[in-house]
Amino acid sequence: MRVQLVRAWPDRHEAVDVEVAPGARVDDALAATGWRLDGGFVALAVFGQAAIGETRLHDGDRIELLRPLACDPMQARRRRADARKASRR
DSSP, X not given: OEEEEEEEXXXXXXXXXXXXXXXXXXXXXXXXXXXXXOTTOOEEEETTEEEOTTOXXXXXXXXXXXXXXXXXXXXXXXXXXXXXXXXXX
């Protein structure tokens, strides 16, 4: 079965399609590409849903290697809202 692995940085991204055996897990797909959770990647997801190395894969799945958030999303939203309020005055 075919799955896709994706990782991204602020200025570029990389995607690789790999063939894995039926019943393969996320760790098997990572091993097929030689990718690991290092270099700033701290978590995994399959189509945006949190995953671990033991997560079973299905044909066509997309595995995402995730980096830590640059800032708290709620803090960023508050800053944008405050900036909009200030510009309306």
